[in-house]
Amino acid sequence: VNSNAYSAGAIIALACDQIVMHPEGGVMGDAAPVSSAGEEAPEKAISGLRGKVRSAAESHGRNPDIAAAMVDKTIVLTSINGEIRALTPSEYEDQREQDQEIKIIADEGKLLTLSTRDALEMGFIDAQAKSLNRLLEQYELVEIDGVRMTLTEDAIRDRQEELGADQVKRIESLSDARITWVRMTIAEHIAALVTHPMFSALLLSIGMLGIILELRTPGFGVPGFIGILCLALVFGGHALARVSAGYAAIAFIIGIGLLFLEILVIPGFGIAGIAGIGLMAGSVVFLFGQAYDLQTAMRWLGGSFIMTVGLAIVLFTYLPRTRAWQSFVLSTEEKSELGFRAPASELESLVGETGIALTTLRPAGTARVSGRRVDVVTAGEFIEKGMPIQVVEVEGVRVMVEEIEENS
Numbered sequence: 001v002n003s004n005a006y007s008a009g010a011i012i013a014l015a016c017d018q019i020v021m022h023p024e025g026g027v028m029g030d031a032a033p034v035s036s037a038g039e040e041a042p043e044k045a046i047s048g049l050r051g052k053v054r055s056a057a058e059s060h061g062r063n064p065d066i067a068a069a070m071v072d073k074t075i076v077l078t079s080i081n082g083e084i085r086a087l088t089p090s091e092y093e094d095q096r097e098q099d100q101e102i103k104i105i106a107d108e109g110k111l112l113t114l115s116t117r118d119a120l121e122m123g124f125i126d127a128q129a130k131s132l133n134r135l136l137e138q139y140e141l142v143e144i145d146g147v148r149m150t151l152t153e154d155a156i157r158d159r160q161e162e163l164g165a166d167q168v169k170r171i172e173s174l175s176d177a178r179i180t181w182v183r184m185t186i187a188e189h190i191a192a193l194v195t196h197p198m199f200s201a202l203l204l205s206i207g208m209l210g211i212i213l214e215l216r217t218p219g220f221g222v223p224g225f226i227g228i229l230c231l232a233l234v235f236g237g238h239a240l241a242r243v244s245a246g247y248a249a250i251a252f253i254i255g256i257g258l259l260f261l262e263i264l265v266i267p268g269f270g271i272a273g274i275a276g277i278g279l280m281a282g283s284v285v286f287l288f289g290q291a292y293d294l295q296t297a298m299r300w301l302g303g304s305f306i307m308t309v310g311l312a313i314v315l316f317t318y319l320p321r322t323r324a325w326q327s328f329v330l331s332t333e334e335k336s337e338l339g340f341r342a343p344a345s346e347l348e349s350l351v352g353e354t355g356i357a358l359t360t361l362r363p364a365g366t367a368r369v370s371g372r373r374v375d376v377v378t379a380g381e382f383i384e385k386g387m388p389i390q391v392v393e394v395e396g397v398r399v400m401v402e403e404i405e406e407n408s
Contacts, residue, residue, distance in 0.1 A: 001125075006030045006113075011049075014056045014067055018150065019125040020135050021116040026128070029070045029113035046072055066124050069105070069112035077106040084122060127152050136174040143169040150174060187240055194237030197292055201304035204284065207231035208308045211256065213315070238291055248283040248290075255279030347399055350374065350391045354404060360385045367401060376401045 001021040005013045005028040013019050013028055021028065033041040033049050050072050057067035065086035069077040076092040078085055080102050087095060089108050096102055106112040119125040129135035139150045144159060144167060151159065160168050184192070193199055210227020235249040258276030288297035355369035363378035367389055376389070376399045383389060388404040 001026050001028055001116075003027070007032075010070055011053060011056075014053055014060075014062070017060060018127075018139075018152075019119075020127045020129050020138075021119060021125055023116050023128045023130060026116040027113060028119065028125075030111045031070045032073060032111055033071065062124055063122065066112065066114075066122060071111070073109050073111050075106070076104065076108050077112055079103040079105055126155065132179065133175075136177050139174045141171040141174060143171060190233070191237045191240035194233050195291060197288070197296055197300040200234055200237075200288070200291075201300040201307070203230040203234045204304045205307040205311065207234065209311050209315070212312055235287065238287060248287040251279045251283035251286075255283065347374070347394045347397060350399060351394055352391060354388060354390045355401075357383050357385055357387050357389050357401075361389075361401070369399075369401075374399055378402060 001009075001013055001019065003022065003025055005026075007030065010028050010031040019028075031049075031053070033045045050068050053067040053071055054064035057064040063084055065075075065077065065084060068086050069075045074088070075086045076089055078087055078092060078095070080095060082101075084105065092104075092108075114122070114124065116125070116128050120128060127135070127138050129138065138152050140153070140156060141148060141150055142156060142159075143149075144163065148171070156168060156170070194203060207227045207230035210223040210225075210230065214224035214227060231252070235252065239246065239249070255276040255278070258272045258279065262270070262273035262276060285297070285301065288301055291297070292300070350369050350372075353370045355367050355374075357365060357367045357376075358373065359365040359367075361367070361376065361378050361383040363380050363382060365376065365383075367374055367376045369376075369389075369391060375397075376391075378401060381403070383401075383403045389401040390404050391399060392402050393400040
Protein backbone atom coordinates (compact mmCIF):
# COMPACT_ATOMS: atom_id res chain seq x y z
CA VAL A 1 0.00 0.00 0.00
CA ASN A 2 2.02 2.91 -1.30
CA SER A 3 -0.45 5.60 -0.21
CA ASN A 4 -4.21 5.12 0.12
CA ALA A 5 -6.08 1.80 0.07
CA TYR A 6 -9.66 2.92 0.45
CA SER A 7 -12.82 1.07 -0.57
CA ALA A 8 -11.94 -1.60 -3.18
CA GLY A 9 -8.24 -0.98 -2.52
CA ALA A 10 -8.66 -2.15 1.07
CA ILE A 11 -10.56 -5.27 -0.03
CA ILE A 12 -7.84 -6.12 -2.58
CA ALA A 13 -5.20 -5.72 0.14
CA LEU A 14 -7.13 -8.05 2.46
CA ALA A 15 -7.07 -10.76 -0.21
CA CYS A 16 -3.25 -10.73 -0.37
CA ASP A 17 -0.97 -13.16 1.46
CA GLN A 18 1.16 -10.29 2.74
CA ILE A 19 0.36 -6.61 3.33
CA VAL A 20 3.15 -4.01 3.42
CA MET A 21 2.38 -0.30 3.85
CA HIS A 22 4.40 2.85 3.26
CA PRO A 23 5.42 4.34 6.62
CA GLU A 24 4.67 7.89 5.51
CA GLY A 25 1.08 8.47 4.49
CA GLY A 26 -0.02 4.86 4.14
CA VAL A 27 -3.74 4.48 4.96
CA MET A 28 -6.15 1.55 4.60
CA GLY A 29 -9.88 1.16 5.33
CA ASP A 30 -13.22 2.92 4.71
CA ALA A 31 -14.51 0.10 2.48
CA ALA A 32 -18.28 0.36 2.95
CA PRO A 33 -20.20 -0.55 -0.24
CA VAL A 34 -22.03 2.26 -2.03
CA SER A 35 -24.36 2.39 -5.03
CA SER A 36 -23.29 3.74 -8.45
CA ALA A 37 -24.86 7.05 -7.43
CA GLY A 38 -22.59 7.24 -4.37
CA GLU A 39 -25.34 6.49 -1.86
CA GLU A 40 -24.96 4.13 1.09
CA ALA A 41 -25.74 0.52 0.15
CA PRO A 42 -28.56 -1.40 1.88
CA GLU A 43 -27.93 -3.75 4.79
CA LYS A 44 -28.12 -6.79 2.51
CA ALA A 45 -25.10 -5.61 0.51
CA ILE A 46 -23.19 -4.62 3.65
CA SER A 47 -23.86 -7.98 5.28
CA GLY A 48 -22.60 -9.89 2.25
CA LEU A 49 -19.41 -7.83 1.97
CA ARG A 50 -18.81 -8.06 5.72
CA GLY A 51 -18.84 -11.84 5.48
CA LYS A 52 -16.41 -11.81 2.55
CA VAL A 53 -13.83 -9.54 4.21
CA ARG A 54 -14.01 -11.50 7.46
CA SER A 55 -13.36 -14.71 5.52
CA ALA A 56 -10.46 -13.12 3.59
CA ALA A 57 -8.88 -11.86 6.82
CA GLU A 58 -9.25 -15.21 8.60
CA SER A 59 -7.74 -17.14 5.67
CA HIS A 60 -4.56 -15.04 5.98
CA GLY A 61 -4.32 -15.08 9.76
CA ARG A 62 -5.63 -11.55 10.36
CA ASN A 63 -8.16 -10.36 12.89
CA PRO A 64 -11.56 -10.61 11.10
CA ASP A 65 -13.16 -8.05 13.46
CA ILE A 66 -10.76 -5.35 12.22
CA ALA A 67 -11.67 -6.14 8.60
CA ALA A 68 -15.41 -6.10 9.43
CA ALA A 69 -15.11 -2.64 11.01
CA MET A 70 -13.81 -1.30 7.69
CA VAL A 71 -17.10 -2.08 5.91
CA ASP A 72 -19.79 -1.89 8.63
CA LYS A 73 -20.30 1.34 10.57
CA THR A 74 -22.78 -0.28 13.00
CA ILE A 75 -19.86 -2.11 14.61
CA VAL A 76 -18.06 -0.74 17.67
CA LEU A 77 -14.43 -1.88 17.40
CA THR A 78 -12.89 -2.08 20.84
CA SER A 79 -9.76 -3.17 22.66
CA ILE A 80 -10.74 -5.12 25.76
CA ASN A 81 -7.81 -6.00 27.99
CA GLY A 82 -5.57 -5.81 24.93
CA GLU A 83 -7.84 -8.00 22.76
CA ILE A 84 -9.38 -6.31 19.71
CA ARG A 85 -13.05 -7.22 19.33
CA ALA A 86 -16.02 -6.01 17.28
CA LEU A 87 -19.18 -5.44 19.35
CA THR A 88 -22.71 -4.31 18.72
CA PRO A 89 -23.69 -1.11 20.57
CA SER A 90 -25.64 -3.14 23.16
CA GLU A 91 -22.71 -5.54 23.68
CA TYR A 92 -20.41 -2.56 24.13
CA GLU A 93 -22.62 -1.14 26.88
CA ASP A 94 -22.60 -4.49 28.67
CA GLN A 95 -18.82 -4.81 28.40
CA ARG A 96 -18.25 -1.27 29.62
CA GLU A 97 -20.09 -2.06 32.83
CA GLN A 98 -18.02 -5.22 33.39
CA ASP A 99 -14.48 -4.40 32.20
CA GLN A 100 -12.18 -1.70 33.46
CA GLU A 101 -9.79 -1.63 30.50
CA ILE A 102 -11.94 -1.03 27.42
CA LYS A 103 -10.90 1.29 24.62
CA ILE A 104 -12.87 2.34 21.54
CA ILE A 105 -10.89 2.07 18.30
CA ALA A 106 -13.79 2.85 15.93
CA ASP A 107 -17.10 4.04 17.42
CA GLU A 108 -20.58 3.27 16.08
CA GLY A 109 -21.38 5.26 12.93
CA LYS A 110 -17.73 5.49 11.86
CA LEU A 111 -15.81 3.25 9.48
CA LEU A 112 -12.36 2.06 10.51
CA THR A 113 -9.35 3.58 8.78
CA LEU A 114 -5.86 2.46 9.79
CA SER A 115 -2.56 4.27 9.41
CA THR A 116 0.62 2.24 8.92
CA ARG A 117 1.56 2.66 12.56
CA ASP A 118 -1.87 1.56 13.82
CA ALA A 119 -1.97 -1.44 11.47
CA LEU A 120 1.48 -2.60 12.66
CA GLU A 121 0.58 -2.23 16.33
CA MET A 122 -2.59 -4.29 15.80
CA GLY A 123 -0.66 -6.94 13.86
CA PHE A 124 -2.96 -6.44 10.88
CA ILE A 125 -0.14 -5.96 8.34
CA ASP A 126 3.17 -7.74 7.95
CA ALA A 127 5.70 -4.94 7.38
CA GLN A 128 6.35 -1.36 6.33
CA ALA A 129 8.68 -0.17 3.57
CA LYS A 130 9.51 3.12 1.86
CA SER A 131 10.46 1.51 -1.46
CA LEU A 132 10.16 -1.72 -3.39
CA ASN A 133 13.82 -2.55 -2.82
CA ARG A 134 13.42 -2.05 0.94
CA LEU A 135 10.35 -4.27 0.85
CA LEU A 136 12.25 -7.09 -0.89
CA GLU A 137 15.11 -6.84 1.61
CA GLN A 138 12.72 -7.77 4.42
CA TYR A 139 11.43 -10.96 2.77
CA GLU A 140 12.89 -14.40 2.34
CA LEU A 141 11.70 -17.40 0.36
CA VAL A 142 11.12 -20.37 2.67
CA GLU A 143 9.62 -23.84 2.44
CA ILE A 144 7.24 -25.23 5.09
CA ASP A 145 5.73 -28.71 4.73
CA GLY A 146 6.63 -28.72 1.03
CA VAL A 147 4.94 -25.35 0.38
CA ARG A 148 7.04 -22.38 -0.66
CA MET A 149 6.14 -18.91 0.61
CA THR A 150 7.69 -15.51 1.28
CA LEU A 151 7.91 -14.36 4.90
CA THR A 152 9.54 -11.56 6.86
CA GLU A 153 12.27 -12.37 9.40
CA ASP A 154 9.83 -11.90 12.29
CA ALA A 155 7.33 -14.26 10.67
CA ILE A 156 10.06 -16.87 10.08
CA ARG A 157 11.03 -16.79 13.75
CA ASP A 158 7.38 -17.18 14.77
CA ARG A 159 7.01 -20.22 12.49
CA GLN A 160 10.22 -21.74 13.83
CA GLU A 161 9.02 -21.37 17.43
CA GLU A 162 5.65 -22.84 16.49
CA LEU A 163 6.79 -25.74 14.26
CA GLY A 164 10.45 -26.17 15.11
CA ALA A 165 13.52 -24.69 13.42
CA ASP A 166 14.09 -27.78 11.28
CA GLN A 167 10.57 -27.52 9.79
CA VAL A 168 11.22 -24.09 8.24
CA LYS A 169 13.67 -24.36 5.36
CA ARG A 170 15.27 -21.10 4.28
CA ILE A 171 15.88 -20.93 0.50
CA GLU A 172 17.03 -17.42 -0.39
CA SER A 173 16.48 -13.73 0.30
CA LEU A 174 14.49 -11.58 -2.12
CA SER A 175 16.94 -8.70 -1.80
CA ASP A 176 18.62 -9.65 -5.10
CA ALA A 177 15.39 -10.36 -6.96
CA ARG A 178 15.14 -9.07 -10.53
CA ILE A 179 12.38 -6.46 -10.88
CA THR A 180 10.47 -6.45 -14.18
CA TRP A 181 8.03 -3.63 -14.92
CA VAL A 182 5.12 -4.71 -17.15
CA ARG A 183 3.59 -1.77 -19.00
CA MET A 184 0.27 -1.58 -20.78
CA THR A 185 0.35 -2.21 -24.51
CA ILE A 186 -1.36 0.04 -27.06
CA ALA A 187 -4.13 -2.54 -27.40
CA GLU A 188 -4.66 -2.51 -23.62
CA HIS A 189 -4.79 1.31 -23.59
CA ILE A 190 -7.42 1.19 -26.36
CA ALA A 191 -9.36 -1.48 -24.47
CA ALA A 192 -9.28 0.62 -21.28
CA LEU A 193 -10.60 3.63 -23.21
CA VAL A 194 -13.37 1.99 -25.23
CA THR A 195 -14.65 -0.08 -22.29
CA HIS A 196 -15.51 3.05 -20.33
CA PRO A 197 -19.34 3.10 -20.40
CA MET A 198 -19.53 6.70 -21.61
CA PHE A 199 -17.09 6.11 -24.48
CA SER A 200 -18.74 2.80 -25.38
CA ALA A 201 -22.14 4.50 -25.57
CA LEU A 202 -20.71 7.28 -27.77
CA LEU A 203 -19.04 4.82 -30.15
CA LEU A 204 -22.24 2.77 -30.29
CA SER A 205 -24.27 5.86 -31.25
CA ILE A 206 -21.81 6.92 -33.97
CA GLY A 207 -21.60 3.35 -35.28
CA MET A 208 -25.37 2.93 -35.53
CA LEU A 209 -25.73 6.36 -37.14
CA GLY A 210 -23.12 5.42 -39.76
CA ILE A 211 -24.98 2.19 -40.56
CA ILE A 212 -28.29 4.09 -40.87
CA LEU A 213 -26.74 6.66 -43.22
CA GLU A 214 -25.19 3.87 -45.29
CA LEU A 215 -28.57 2.17 -45.68
CA ARG A 216 -30.08 5.45 -46.90
CA THR A 217 -27.42 6.09 -49.56
CA PRO A 218 -26.46 4.01 -52.61
CA GLY A 219 -23.25 2.00 -52.71
CA PHE A 220 -20.81 1.82 -49.82
CA GLY A 221 -18.89 4.85 -48.56
CA VAL A 222 -17.55 6.82 -45.63
CA PRO A 223 -20.59 6.52 -43.29
CA GLY A 224 -20.54 2.74 -43.54
CA PHE A 225 -16.78 2.56 -42.94
CA ILE A 226 -16.99 4.84 -39.88
CA GLY A 227 -19.97 2.90 -38.55
CA ILE A 228 -18.25 -0.48 -38.87
CA LEU A 229 -15.03 0.91 -37.33
CA CYS A 230 -16.84 2.31 -34.28
CA LEU A 231 -18.80 -0.89 -33.71
CA ALA A 232 -15.62 -2.96 -34.15
CA LEU A 233 -13.94 -0.82 -31.46
CA VAL A 234 -16.86 -1.43 -29.08
CA PHE A 235 -16.88 -5.21 -29.46
CA GLY A 236 -13.12 -5.61 -29.99
CA GLY A 237 -12.23 -3.42 -27.01
CA HIS A 238 -14.47 -5.42 -24.70
CA ALA A 239 -13.00 -8.66 -26.06
CA LEU A 240 -9.48 -7.39 -25.25
CA ALA A 241 -10.70 -6.53 -21.76
CA ARG A 242 -11.73 -10.19 -21.32
CA VAL A 243 -15.44 -9.38 -21.52
CA SER A 244 -17.49 -12.16 -23.20
CA ALA A 245 -18.05 -10.23 -26.43
CA GLY A 246 -17.64 -13.02 -29.01
CA TYR A 247 -21.24 -14.26 -29.15
CA ALA A 248 -22.54 -10.70 -28.90
CA ALA A 249 -20.42 -9.61 -31.89
CA ILE A 250 -21.59 -12.59 -33.98
CA ALA A 251 -25.23 -11.85 -33.14
CA PHE A 252 -24.74 -8.17 -34.04
CA ILE A 253 -23.15 -9.03 -37.42
CA ILE A 254 -25.99 -11.45 -38.23
CA GLY A 255 -28.47 -8.74 -37.26
CA ILE A 256 -26.87 -6.20 -39.61
CA GLY A 257 -26.86 -8.82 -42.39
CA LEU A 258 -30.58 -9.51 -41.91
CA LEU A 259 -31.30 -5.77 -41.92
CA PHE A 260 -29.38 -5.26 -45.19
CA LEU A 261 -31.19 -8.27 -46.67
CA GLU A 262 -34.57 -6.84 -45.67
CA ILE A 263 -33.86 -3.40 -47.11
CA LEU A 264 -31.94 -4.29 -50.27
CA VAL A 265 -33.39 -7.65 -51.33
CA ILE A 266 -36.74 -8.48 -49.74
CA PRO A 267 -39.59 -6.05 -50.57
CA GLY A 268 -41.43 -4.48 -47.65
CA PHE A 269 -40.46 -4.97 -44.02
CA GLY A 270 -41.04 -8.29 -42.27
CA ILE A 271 -39.51 -11.12 -40.30
CA ALA A 272 -35.91 -10.58 -41.46
CA GLY A 273 -35.93 -6.91 -40.47
CA ILE A 274 -37.54 -7.54 -37.09
CA ALA A 275 -35.12 -10.41 -36.37
CA GLY A 276 -32.16 -8.23 -37.41
CA ILE A 277 -33.14 -5.37 -35.12
CA GLY A 278 -33.82 -7.84 -32.30
CA LEU A 279 -30.39 -9.49 -32.66
CA MET A 280 -28.59 -6.14 -32.77
CA ALA A 281 -30.41 -4.80 -29.71
CA GLY A 282 -30.00 -8.05 -27.79
CA SER A 283 -26.28 -8.30 -28.50
CA VAL A 284 -25.64 -4.76 -27.27
CA VAL A 285 -27.69 -5.30 -24.10
CA PHE A 286 -25.82 -8.57 -23.46
CA LEU A 287 -22.43 -6.87 -23.98
CA PHE A 288 -23.18 -3.98 -21.62
CA GLY A 289 -24.72 -6.38 -19.10
CA GLN A 290 -21.50 -8.43 -19.04
CA ALA A 291 -19.22 -5.37 -18.75
CA TYR A 292 -21.11 -3.23 -16.20
CA ASP A 293 -23.69 -3.52 -13.46
CA LEU A 294 -27.33 -3.47 -14.58
CA GLN A 295 -28.04 0.11 -13.53
CA THR A 296 -24.96 1.49 -15.30
CA ALA A 297 -25.67 -0.58 -18.41
CA MET A 298 -29.30 0.58 -18.69
CA ARG A 299 -28.38 4.22 -18.06
CA TRP A 300 -25.73 4.40 -20.77
CA LEU A 301 -27.69 2.27 -23.25
CA GLY A 302 -30.67 4.57 -22.80
CA GLY A 303 -28.43 7.58 -23.35
CA SER A 304 -26.95 5.98 -26.46
CA PHE A 305 -30.40 5.28 -27.90
CA ILE A 306 -31.61 8.84 -27.28
CA MET A 307 -28.39 10.23 -28.78
CA THR A 308 -28.71 8.05 -31.89
CA VAL A 309 -32.36 8.98 -32.51
CA GLY A 310 -31.69 12.67 -31.90
CA LEU A 311 -28.69 12.81 -34.22
CA ALA A 312 -30.56 10.83 -36.89
CA ILE A 313 -33.45 13.31 -36.82
CA VAL A 314 -31.08 16.27 -37.05
CA LEU A 315 -29.08 14.73 -39.91
CA PHE A 316 -32.04 13.69 -42.02
CA THR A 317 -33.76 17.03 -41.43
CA TYR A 318 -30.88 19.41 -42.11
CA LEU A 319 -28.31 17.36 -44.07
CA PRO A 320 -30.30 17.29 -47.36
CA ARG A 321 -30.32 21.11 -47.33
CA THR A 322 -26.56 21.43 -47.22
CA ARG A 323 -24.46 22.09 -50.31
CA ALA A 324 -22.18 19.14 -49.57
CA TRP A 325 -25.12 16.69 -49.58
CA GLN A 326 -26.56 18.09 -52.82
CA SER A 327 -23.20 17.66 -54.54
CA PHE A 328 -23.49 13.89 -53.98
CA VAL A 329 -27.23 13.42 -54.59
CA LEU A 330 -29.17 14.09 -57.81
CA SER A 331 -32.10 16.24 -56.71
CA THR A 332 -33.72 16.64 -60.17
CA GLU A 333 -36.45 14.13 -60.95
CA GLU A 334 -36.58 13.21 -64.66
CA LYS A 335 -40.34 13.35 -65.22
CA SER A 336 -41.98 12.70 -68.57
CA GLU A 337 -43.93 15.97 -68.16
CA LEU A 338 -40.59 17.80 -68.32
CA GLY A 339 -39.73 16.22 -71.66
CA PHE A 340 -37.63 13.28 -70.46
CA ARG A 341 -38.23 10.24 -72.67
CA ALA A 342 -36.55 6.86 -72.83
CA PRO A 343 -34.87 6.26 -76.20
CA ALA A 344 -36.85 4.03 -78.60
CA SER A 345 -35.46 0.53 -78.87
CA GLU A 346 -33.94 -0.37 -82.25
CA LEU A 347 -35.02 -3.96 -81.64
CA GLU A 348 -38.74 -3.17 -81.90
CA SER A 349 -38.50 -3.36 -85.70
CA LEU A 350 -37.70 -7.07 -85.40
CA VAL A 351 -41.23 -8.03 -84.26
CA GLY A 352 -42.62 -10.54 -86.77
CA GLU A 353 -39.24 -11.18 -88.39
CA THR A 354 -37.92 -14.72 -88.73
CA GLY A 355 -34.48 -16.22 -88.28
CA ILE A 356 -32.43 -19.20 -87.12
CA ALA A 357 -31.29 -20.18 -83.61
CA LEU A 358 -27.47 -19.99 -83.58
CA THR A 359 -27.30 -21.70 -80.17
CA THR A 360 -29.63 -23.94 -78.25
CA LEU A 361 -32.15 -21.70 -76.49
CA ARG A 362 -32.51 -22.93 -72.85
CA PRO A 363 -34.56 -20.69 -72.85
CA ALA A 364 -32.03 -17.87 -73.56
CA GLY A 365 -29.46 -17.90 -76.31
CA THR A 366 -28.45 -16.28 -79.58
CA ALA A 367 -30.24 -16.16 -82.93
CA ARG A 368 -29.73 -14.57 -86.34
CA VAL A 369 -32.72 -12.39 -87.30
CA SER A 370 -32.83 -10.34 -90.50
CA GLY A 371 -29.08 -10.74 -90.84
CA ARG A 372 -28.40 -9.53 -87.26
CA ARG A 373 -26.98 -11.52 -84.36
CA VAL A 374 -29.39 -10.97 -81.46
CA ASP A 375 -29.64 -12.21 -77.83
CA VAL A 376 -33.08 -13.77 -77.51
CA VAL A 377 -35.23 -15.67 -75.00
CA THR A 378 -38.19 -18.01 -75.31
CA ALA A 379 -41.35 -18.14 -73.21
CA GLY A 380 -39.87 -21.12 -71.42
CA GLU A 381 -39.54 -23.86 -73.99
CA PHE A 382 -36.19 -25.15 -75.34
CA ILE A 383 -35.34 -24.69 -79.01
CA GLU A 384 -32.54 -26.69 -80.63
CA LYS A 385 -29.70 -25.02 -82.52
CA GLY A 386 -30.46 -24.45 -86.25
CA MET A 387 -34.24 -24.43 -85.82
CA PRO A 388 -36.24 -21.60 -87.47
CA ILE A 389 -37.63 -19.02 -85.07
CA GLN A 390 -39.82 -15.90 -85.18
CA VAL A 391 -39.74 -12.76 -83.02
CA VAL A 392 -43.07 -12.41 -81.22
CA GLU A 393 -42.39 -9.62 -78.72
CA VAL A 394 -39.78 -6.96 -77.83
CA GLU A 395 -39.62 -5.24 -74.42
CA GLY A 396 -36.68 -2.85 -74.24
CA VAL A 397 -33.69 -5.05 -74.97
CA ARG A 398 -35.59 -8.29 -74.29
CA VAL A 399 -36.38 -10.11 -77.52
CA MET A 400 -38.83 -13.03 -77.19
CA VAL A 401 -39.00 -15.68 -79.89
CA GLU A 402 -40.84 -18.92 -80.60
CA GLU A 403 -40.11 -21.88 -82.88
CA ILE A 404 -41.71 -21.95 -86.35
CA GLU A 405 -43.56 -25.16 -87.10
CA GLU A 406 -42.33 -27.06 -90.19
CA ASN A 407 -45.70 -26.94 -91.94
CA SER A 408 -45.80 -23.19 -91.41
